[in-house]
Amino acid sequence: MSDTEHAYDHTTVERRWQDRWDDEGVYRTPDDAEDPTYVLGMYPYPSGKLHMGHVRNYTITDAYARFRRMCGDDVLHPMGWDAFGLPAENAAKERDTNPHDWTMDCIDTMREQMRSMGFGYDWEREITTCTPDYYRWNQWLFTRFHEEGLVERRDADVNWCSSCETVLADEQVEGDAELCWRCDTPVEQRELDQWFLAITEYADELLDSIDELEGWPDSVRQMQRNWIGRQEGTRLPFEVQDPDGDDHGTVEAFTTRADTAYGATFFALAPGHEITQAVAERDDDVAHFVEEEADPDGEEPNGVATDLTATNPVTGEELPVYVADFVLSDVGTGALMGVPGHDERDHEFASALGLDIRPVVAPDEDEIPDVSESAYTDDGVVVNSGDYSGLDSETAREQITADTAGAETTTQYRLRDWGISRQRYWGTPIPVVHCDDCGPVMVPDEALPVELPEFINTTGNPLDAAEEWKRATCPDCGDEATRETDTMDTFVDSSWYFLRYVSPELSDAPFDRERSNEWLPVDQYVGGDEHAVMHLLYSRFFTKVLADAEGLAHREPFENLLAQGMVQLDGAKMSKSVGNTVSPQRIVEEYGADTARLFIMEAAQPARDFDWSEQGVRSTRAFLDRLHEQVSALTEGSYDGKRGTTAEYVDSEIDAAVAIAADEYDDLRFNVAVREAQNLSRTLAGYVEYVDAPHAETVERGLNAVVSLLAPVAPHLAEELWTTLGHDEFVAEAAWPAGGDAETATARRDLVENTREDVRDIVDVAGIEDPERIDVTVTPDWKYEALGIAIESDAPNVISELMSEPSIREQGDAAASYGQTLQENREALTRPLDPETEYETLRRAAWLIEREFDAAVRVQTADADDAGHAEPGRPAIDITE
């Protein structure tokens, strides 16, 4: 695309200002800044190229950061790299390089792309998680967690991706088909020694304090609640015996419906339960079922009878024990009491196997439900339950739990401890050595960081192949020992990176405590909602642990969270595999970064999805070109008019735009804020075109405002025009322009717009072909006074109160009639602009009506008796043909 069809060369302009900002350190945040506004976009994984999602994400934070800076705040707006992770290993293998070099190359490329977008970061605070300077603190924090008793090593069934050759967190397994989140390979189960962080210790606080996260979207809060999945219930102990009377011990079963204990007609074990395993060894049917038939994903619940019995601890009844595939090892205790009368799934199972189905809960005492066809699952009144009959479900649960030996109320969570072990190279080495005598031992702080060895290209875990690196001595006994070869989940890195920005160079602690206490929490966090659970939950967890263990004064990391919407193409998510992407680089080359940024921001509110539109981009660019021309026209110096009433109108519109845009920016409604700037530009153009000799100062003030209002979103052109307008400083560092208050501004606009619409209505309805003169008469003072009295008054009838006011009484019939109107609308009265402001507003806006109807417009006060039916907020209009 040639630049000749544009009013300015974006490449030159954008480079120029990027260089100047760098030279002057405009976006630096000094360490002594006082409680800066902390604006943060989720740091990217350095895949090599920015995509539109990144552009949108970082344009949002950049615009907000710039706006806050113009409002006079100190701002902290840093950027960094989520630089560990599997793709780097894969890429390194493909390209015959190593993860480190590949990652660093990607970072260089992306940093340059960010620079070309004009994002104003404090690059002095840049962090890169794959550098020892960063990941040593992961190790240090791991040790602190260990000291707090929050690290556990245990044998665990883990999700294993055979393609990635690594363990996956539950959150990284997707869908019913259980596919790896990265490569879509079906996930297998394996048993391995794993390192866990005890996030469940904080489950209650993580759940309860969600309520206070008022700056977060409801959807994210709800997802976290679901994920934690707290459930109150009862643990009941069932004695399990085989036919010979041999005891298999007590099996605990968790239930939320202890009130249905009398309805239990069977007991069921998971195929993976240890008793099941024991029985399978001597019982071929059970073995066959476990091996061949059990299908936890199947629609139908399947099961097989055993020769065991379980004693219902509430009733003493002997229940048959089944092995059933709908019982899951990792839910509850892997065993349950079956109550087919009051649980859908148990009902289905009992029906299939011909087991008893008993109603023990009823809607009310005289109405025993028919449970032969389907379960009655609501709470109600307990029946057929011995001494408990007649109690409501809630009370029965409490009573049964209290009366039953060995029963206790417990809380169960869906949330599991966080397995952080990964059998991969490109991550933080877990700082542990294994000693034959002492077992696993923490690497002491002074020996940190445990640095990664050279990359070895192998199919398994490269750390396992690094023989020399693996050799270590035990910190406790000094004997030979072996290094732990697991690395940490990269979500560990991102769980505290927002703290590192505060003091990125600090060498004796991960973060400066005092400064963090002042600078945190992040005031505005922005990112995609694919991180709604994992990253955001882990970050909250880390913050709470650091508050308890390291004196951090905050228990929540992110005060306000914005989950930005997707940039789509034809209604579909942009995706490399589908091939429907738009390259930010191409857009920047063709139209410039300002155009890309402005288009994205005006297209929709930041939380919404929207469609990319090349035509929208073009018209955005056209707007910037017109603005450039507007400024050039002003500086050519041919505007030599006086400040007439039209200019006064323009002035009030400038105030209005500034005030409204400020409110909208503050609430992150960039699309509305930007529209104010564009409308103001339009108003200025209309003014220049309408009057013979525009008033240069007014136009200048207006263009200054337009440029200021656009500066957060289109910063390069804004700087360029700001200079053209004669300013020496950066617009990035300029103060937000002074304006009026948004409420009055809106009231004035409404008055003008309503009046113009009324004129149109009249002309249209009355069929006036060619209006010659239009008289607009503002309300008489006494009506305004009367309205004020009526609003204040709490008398049942205001008319007498109005008539006690001489200035109103002397209006005679008119006063009585208006008083009547007021009385009828008593409850709905609102205070309008005062008559003087109204008069002034309309006088200034008269040119709009003149222009539209090509008629003389006369705005007058109502001191004459021709006020007609003018009312406050509603001038009388008289049109002469």
Add this chain to the structure above:
RNA sequence: GCAGGGAUAGCCAAGUUAGGUCAAAGGCGCAGCGUUCAGGGCGCUGUCGUGUAGACGUUCGCAGGUUCGAAUCCUGCUCCCUGCACCA
């Protein structure tokens, strides 16, 4: 199934937290006019119905209710989206 969020004029979408200038912002589409005007772009206007002076009528998923007054509050229903789920 559970939970959360929704349903607004041809389409997209504000407004609902604090009921009253709300026939209801803005955008798109469509139509008319203008721009020394092919088109495009840009600007102005219109876009539920009726109406020869700014009015009236009907409307905010469906059905009721509260209120002087409801897009907004309450109850029930229908449908859509998102998350979770053989979760005991």
